[in-house]
Amino acid sequence: MSSIEVTGKFYPTGRSQCLPVTVLMTASEGLRIVNQSNELVAKTDVSQIQVAEKLASVPREISLYEQGLVVVDSTHAVDTWLASNSLQNKVSRLESSKFTVLLCAVLVPVFLFAFFKYLIPGSAILFADYVPESLVSIASKHTLSALDNSILSDTSIDEETQNSYQDMWHDVISKIDVPTQFDIQFRQSDTMGANAFALPNGTIVITDELVELIGDNHDLLTAILLHEIGHVEHKHSMRLISEALATSIAVNYFFADLGGLVEFFAGVSNTVVQNQFSQKLEWEADNYALSKLDELGMDRESFAKAMQKLAETLPKESKLTLLLQSHPSMQSRIDNARDKHLD
Amino acid sequence: MDNKNYQNFSFNELLNARQSLSSEASPQEIADLEAIINGHPNNPSNQISSNTTPVSRTVPVQFFGKTGEFFSIWIVNLLLTIVTLGIYSAWATVRNNRYFYSNTEIDGHRFAYLAEPIQILKGRIIGLLLFGSYFLAASFSPFAAVIIMLVLLVAYPLLICMSLRFKMRMTAYRNVRFNFNGKYGRAFVVFILLPVMSIFTLYLALPWVMKKVDEFIYDNITFGDKKLSTKLETGEYFIAGLGAAFIGIAIFALASFGLGFSFADLAPTEEGNAFTLTYALFMLTYVAVILISSSFYAARIRNHLFNNSVIDDVSEFTSEISVAQLIWLRSSNFMAIVLSLGFAMPWVKIRTARLYASVTHVTVLAGADSVLTKDSQSSSAIGEEVANAFDIDVAIG
Numbered sequence: 001m002s003s004i005e006v007t008g009k010f011y012p013t014g015r016s017q018c019l020p021v022t023v024l025m026t027a028s029e030g031l032r033i034v035n036q037s038n039e040l041v042a043k044t045d046v047s048q049i050q051v052a053e054k055l056a057s058v059p060r061e062i063s064l065y066e067q068g069l070v071v072v073d074s075t076h077a078v079d080t081w082l083a084s085n086s087l088q089n090k091v092s093r094l095e096s097s098k099f100t101v102l103l104c105a106v107l108v109p110v111f112l113f114a115f116f117k118y119l120i121p122g123s124a125i126l127f128a129d130y131v132p133e134s135l136v137s138i139a140s141k142h143t144l145s146a147l148d149n150s151i152l153s154d155t156s157i158d159e160e161t162q163n164s165y166q167d168m169w170h171d172v173i174s175k176i177d178v179p180t181q182f183d184i185q186f187r188q189s190d191t192m193g194a195n196a197f198a199l200p201n202g203t204i205v206i207t208d209e210l211v212e213l214i215g216d217n218h219d220l221l222t223a224i225l226l227h228e229i230g231h232v233e234h235k236h237s238m239r240l241i242s243e244a245l246a247t248s249i250a251v252n253y254f255f256a257d258l259g260g261l262v263e264f265f266a267g268v269s270n271t272v273v274q275n276q277f278s279q280k281l282e283w284e285a286d287n288y289a290l291s292k293l294d295e296l297g298m299d300r301e302s303f304a305k306a307m308q309k310l311a312e313t314l315p316k317e318s319k320l321t322l323l324l325q326s327h328p329s330m331q332s333r334i335d336n337a338r339d340k341h342l343d
Numbered sequence: 344m345d346n347k348n349y350q351n352f353s354f355n356e357l358l359n360a361r362q363s364l365s366s367e368a369s370p371q372e373i374a375d376l377e378a379i380i381n382g383h384p385n386n387p388s389n390q391i392s393s394n395t396t397p398v399s400r401t402v403p404v405q406f407f408g409k410t411g412e413f414f415s416i417w418i419v420n421l422l423l424t425i426v427t428l429g430i431y432s433a434w435a436t437v438r439n440n441r442y443f444y445s446n447t448e449i450d451g452h453r454f455a456y457l458a459e460p461i462q463i464l465k466g467r468i469i470g471l472l473l474f475g476s477y478f479l480a481a482s483f484s485p486f487a488a489v490i491i492m493l494v495l496l497v498a499y500p501l502l503i504c505m506s507l508r509f510k511m512r513m514t515a516y517r518n519v520r521f522n523f524n525g526k527y528g529r530a531f532v533v534f535i536l537l538p539v540m541s542i543f544t545l546y547l548a549l550p551w552v553m554k555k556v557d558e559f560i561y562d563n564i565t566f567g568d569k570k571l572s573t574k575l576e577t578g579e580y581f582i583a584g585l586g587a588a589f590i591g592i593a594i595f596a597l598a599s600f601g602l603g604f605s606f607a608d609l610a611p612t613e614e615g616n617a618f619t620l621t622y623a624l625f626m627l628t629y630v631a632v633i634l635i636s637s638s639f640y641a642a643r644i645r646n647h648l649f650n651n652s653v654i655d656d657v658s659e660f661t662s663e664i665s666v667a668q669l670i671w672l673r674s675s676n677f678m679a680i681v682l683s684l685g686f687a688m689p690w691v692k693i694r695t696a697r698l699y700a701s702v703t704h705v706t707v708l709a710g711a712d713s714v715l716t717k718d719s720q721s722s723s724a725i726g727e728e729v730a731n732a733f734d735i736d737v738a739i740g
Binding site: 009011012013014015016017018052053055056057058059061068069071091094095096100101104105107108109111112115135138139142143146241244245248249250252253 | 407409412413414415416418419420421422423424425426429432434438441442445446451452453455471474475478479482483484485486487516517518519567657684686711712713714715716731732
């Protein structure tokens with residue numbers, strides 16, 4: 001390797017001073033830095049220099065141990081000399097090849113899609129299995145008590161009616177084969193209206209409003225209960241938590257520091273992605289309920305009817321609002337119950 | 344010691360020699376050495392007189408970044424980040440930042456970004472672990488969530504200080520690092536106490552609080568041994584803040600007249616499609632309000648901040664960005680990102696940096712050559728990364 005001579009700027013350590021210099025890069029003697037009066041300002045062995053990795057066409061920054069910083073233009077000769085005397089950066093080569101850049105532009109969307117569509121939900125299922133029972137139980141208790149202190153009030157259904165429902169459900173649960181101990185409770189809630197929800201430890205809460213809406217038909221209420229049991233059996237709460245965590249971290253790092261409006265847009269896409277997960281889980285719970293109805297020798301139509309009744313209490317849906325909702329559209333759930341047959 | 348030896352010394356070696364001469368050395372020897380130092384061609388005072396540099400000059404901020412170049416860097420590093428499940432993101436951050444710092448030039452000298460990827464990776468892992476435990480604890484128990492929120496509230500000013508400190512320490516110009524010296528106590532006052540108290544003034548005092556925040560951030564920045572100082576005016580913050588609020592309200596009022604919707608329409612209606620249309624119009628108005636109001640505020644305050652900041656004897660700044668420029672920049676950036684599904688990101692970042700550079704001028708003063716570096720303990724990336732994980736960010740103009 002022959003020696004090269006280039007002009008550059010030398011910043012001696014310790015102050016903001018800058019000297020116009022000539023930099024001699026030699027094979028045997030390392031770096032020699034000479035000022036305009038042809039005096040040696042600094043010299044160093046190649047082992048005493050630290051070079052910032054090559055980055056596109058930005059000037060090369062070479063730190064001379066305890067002496068200063070020298071900056072020279074990134075020419076081919078300079079880059080070659082620096083590459084042979086320090087670790088060349090492979091990433092810079094990838095960045096300067098048209099082929100790899102094009103390849104990356106194709107692969108990034110493909111990988112991102114696969115990441116959100118398969119990797120995150122897949123690892124969420126794994127994660128859900130590793131959450132200890134005690135934690136699930138604490139989480140459920142805390143959530144219920146927080147809800148009791150906010151939007152839920154005591155039920156106004158009399159004890160006798162409650163007991164008759166409990167007996168019926170106990171009968172249903174004993175027929176389907178599930179390991180979880182279920183605890184079904186009634187609550188009144190203006191905020192939630194006709195609704196039911198399951199906590200991961202097997203506590204299922206049914207609102208007075210729901211009982212009022214479909215309570216006269218026990219089969220409908222049982223269909224809803226089976227849907228909630230589906231959520232518990234498939235550990236949906238834990239999967240949703242881990243999916244939400246993974247998504248928000250991924251969105252934060254892949255689309256970090258976008259600033260203002262774009263960040264708002266990233267927030268919306270985060271919501272859309274998470275709602276896709278959540279809708280997928282609702283489908284799982286629906287199909288669980290439908291297959292259990294078959295097992296019990298009950299009619300799938302009960303589920304369809306229950307959804308129909310619920311749909312009447314809700315505002316009409318549109319395609320846009322569907323993106324912003326955690327549940328699939330009622331109509332598609334009704335269609336699913338009526339059309340789908342077990343393979 | 345023989346004086347002849349000194350003739351072969353480099354300027355730095357001479358300075359070192361002068362420092363190591365004890366007071367017992369003969370006065371003659373000291374005088375001789377000082378004479379050599381004073382006459383040395385590398386002595387800054389000789390540099391200034393030998394060059395015909397004017398004492399003070401106003402120069403533009405130049406940005407040399409190119410969209411094509413940065414696109415290549417961005418997309419390759421994004422792919423590497425994805426396939427390494429995020430681990431490479433620390434290296435990607437350094438390369439992206441270096442591209443912008445090293446392509447920004449003032450008065451013939453470029454900025455440098457000095458962070459080490461490993462340093463960022465460590466901070467990022469700690470940040471993610473903290474965020475993950477926060478997220479899980481909050482998901483498992485609403486009560487834990489409340490407690491963590493309180494802890495975060497107390498930690499928030501600390502994270503901001505650490506984050507600013509890291510950002511400044513990693514920035515160098517002319518081989519001299521910036522630094523940030525803000526302390527927790529004052530940060531707690533300006534970031535937590537004053538904003539909470541402004542609620543009791545129905546947010547009317549908020550512009551004054553914003554001024555206090557900016558003073559805290561900028562007055563604590565140093566460049567080597569020199570301090571940045573600002574002379575900000577409360578009046579300007581009130582004009583910017585109240586102006587932005589007024590513009591926002593005016594647009595909402597106009598939109599509800601012109602487009603014929605009211606907030607009552609946002610409640611669910613029986614007709615699904617009408618709901619969607621109203622919703623879309625509302626979102627559009629909302630975006631317009633954020634865009635125009637925030638641009639009005641940001642442009643005015645940036646100009647005010649730059650025009651009233653000086654680094655003593657080193658530099659003064661001018662910024663003359665117009666509200667219209669900023670609105671156009673932000674709205675076209677937003678459209679480009681959405682329509683290109685994110686692929687326009689590099690273009691957006693480059694043109695943003697180019698615009699900000701083009702509206703900024705720096706007056707270089709006589710002492711710019713003689714800023715001394717100031718040693719301070721190195722700064723870790725932990726605060727910065729924890730702040731990022733929790734989406735706490737303080738932008739510096």
